[in-house]
Amino acid sequence: MEATNNPSRIASLEARVQELTEELQRTREGYETALERCRRVQTELEAQVKARDTELARANQDLQCQILERRRVEFQLQQNQKMRAIGTLAGGIAHDFNNILAAILGYTEMAMMDTDAESPVYRRLGNVLKACDRARDLVQQILTFSRQNDAEIRPLAxxxxxxxxxxxxxxxxxxxxxxxxxxxxxxxxxxxxxxxxxxxxxxxxxxxxxxxxxxxxxxxxxxxxxxxxxxxxxxxxxxxxxxxxxxxxxxxxxxxxxxxxxxxxxxxxxxxxxxxxxxxxxxxxxxxxxxxxxxxxxxxxxxxxxxxxxxxxxxxxxKPSATIGEGPAKGGGEHILFVDDEQTLVHIGQQMLERLGYTVTCRTSSVEALEVFRANPERFDLVITDQTMPNMTGTELSRQVQTLRPGLPVILCSGFSETIGSEKAMDCGIRGFLLKPIALRDLSQAIRQALNHAAP
Incomplete structure (x- = not known):
């Protein structure tokens, strides 16, 4: 009752209420300002976290790609090393196996030349020739699969x-x-x-x-x-x-x-x-x-x-069509120097070439063959040489004899070689390139082509 009748007391209370109201308002505004600041900070932090998550995910993806690429490269390297070893092994086997096939093929063809074409023996020998052809194709397929050369994209059948x-x-x-x-x-x-x-x-x-x-x-x-x-x-x-x-x-x-x-x-x-x-x-x-x-x-x-x-x-x-003839192309007494480090193949080569009508001088050493040629370069019309031989390869022998007598035709034979093929052989001035085992018809045609295109 006293406070009610006391105007000054009422005014004091009203002023105090006003102060509290204003203080409450300021507190509320400060709270809202702080809350808004917290929300902005939260939004910024969430954006930074999201960006960081995206960056980490991208980095993780890049890392996974790098790991995958490294594994792929490592695996490919292992495969290349493995295939290189297989190719080396296959090349060595092919060289020896083709020499064996060459002997079988050569003796079979000469036996057929001495046999009546109507006899059962002739037909059986013909089956041996077919088996040799299948074996030769199989060896070439293995070499094709195992070789480590760069891809040679070219027209092929x-x-x-x-x-x-x-x-x-x-x-x-x-x-x-x-x-x-x-x-x-x-x-x-x-x-x-x-x-x-x-x-x-x-x-x-x-x-x-x-x-x-x-x-x-x-x-x-x-x-x-x-x-x-x-x-x-x-x-x-x-x-x-x-x-x-x-x-x-x-x-x-x-x-x-x-x-x-x-x-x-x-x-x-x-x-x-x-x-x-x-x-x-x-x-x-x-x-x-x-x-x-x-x-x-x-x-x-x-x-x-x-x-x-x-x-x-x-x-x-x-594809150019092959020339079909009645038989092996015959020679006219031309003198051939035949070189191979396999004694059996030298014996077969000499008999085959003499049957074709050529005069033959044979050597089992490329060094000896070069000495024979150096003694009288004009004596020979053609050189047939194996590629893989001790002391001197066939390509080196070819270079030496052509230095002594430019334009001399040379035919290079190979059971397998990682260093030379038909195109490289031609670039070296070699007139013909034959892969062992060599059929009599192929050999005779290569000889005639080389001699017909010999330099005068």
Whole structure:
């Protein structure tokens, strides 16, 4: 009652309430300002954390790519070292094996020359020749597969490589897997490296084999020529219009799930158990095909197998036809210096050349052969020499004799050589290059061509 009747007291209380109200307002504004500041700091921190997370994720992805690339390079290095060792071993075996084949081939051909063409013995000897041809082709296929040269993309006939690869595959397939070849009688030339083409077919067929190893099935290899037009861009968006060799490898195996179909070309990705492969087969095939200007596509349904389609550009170049004659080209008494470090091959070579009508001087040492030639360079019309010999190679002997007598035709023979091929031999002035084992017809034609084009 007293406070109510005391105006000064009331005014004092009202002033105090006003002060408290203003202080509360200032406190509220400070709180809201601090809260807003905290929100801004929180937003900034969240943005920084998000940016850092993105940066870390990108760095982690880059690190994973670097790790994957390093693993790929390390694996490729190991594979290259392994293949180099295999190539060296295969080269040594090929050299010796081709020398053995040369002896079998040479004696068989001479035996056939002494045998009545209508006799059973002649036919049996003919079968021996066919076996020698198959053995020679097999050795060349092994060398092609194991060689470590840079890819030599050039026009080649794909049909022999496809047929030989299927032969090699057939021997390694279990009885539960049937292989069906749908190859036409003829195929046009394609731009490819022979070893790479062989590797593509082998890798695709090996994958198909692994997909059927438990259940069995059918492996189909087919080839045909197709024409792509501008309307076919959806069918093959990576290819230009033109003619292509379409190679198809199909299996009836387990198939590939849709969620992994887009990853089958990634390095190290594999649907097989680790023991069955390193996951590089399709990645390697993909790289080879694209380096050759082609395309590769996979169609698959889980549980119903897979079909891989490879397209390679066709070359509009006709393969030169071989000249067919009635028999080996005969000589006219020309004098030939024949050099080989294998005594058996020297003996065969001398008999074969004498039967063809040539005069022959033989040596088993390139150094001795050079001394004989140096004594009378005009005595000889042609030199036939092996490449791989002790002390002096065939190319060095060729250089020496052509220094003594420029324009002298030289034919180089080789069972296997990592350092020289037909093109390099021609660059060295060598008139002919023959791979052992050498058939009598091939030898006689090479001699006649060399002598007919000899410098006057």
């Amino acid at each position: 794909p049909l022999p490589i496809l047929k030989e690869t299927i032969k090699l595959l057939r021997a390694g397939l279990p009885s539960t897997i049937e292989i069906e070849s749908r190859l036409p009688a003829q195929l046009p030339m394609v731009l490819a490296d022979p070893a790479n083409l062989h590797q593509v077919v082998m890798n695709l067929c090996t994958n198909a084999r692994e997909a059927m190893i438990e259940t069995g099935g059918r492996l189909t290899v087919a080839a045909e020529v197709i024409e792509l037009t501008k309307r076919d861009r959806r069918r093959a968006p990576d290819l230009l219009p033109g003619r292509y060799l379409e190679l198809t490898v199909a299996d009836t195996g387990v198939g590939i799930a849709p969620e992994v179909l887009d990853r089958v070309f990634d390095p190290y990705f594999t649907t097989q158990a680790r023991k069955n492969g390193a996951g590089l087969g399709l990645a390697v095939v993909h790289g080879i095909v694209h380096r050759h200007g082609g395309s590769i596509h996979i169609d698959s349904t889980l549980g119903r197998g897979a079909t891989v389609t490879v397209r390679l550009p066709v070359v509009d170049t006709e």
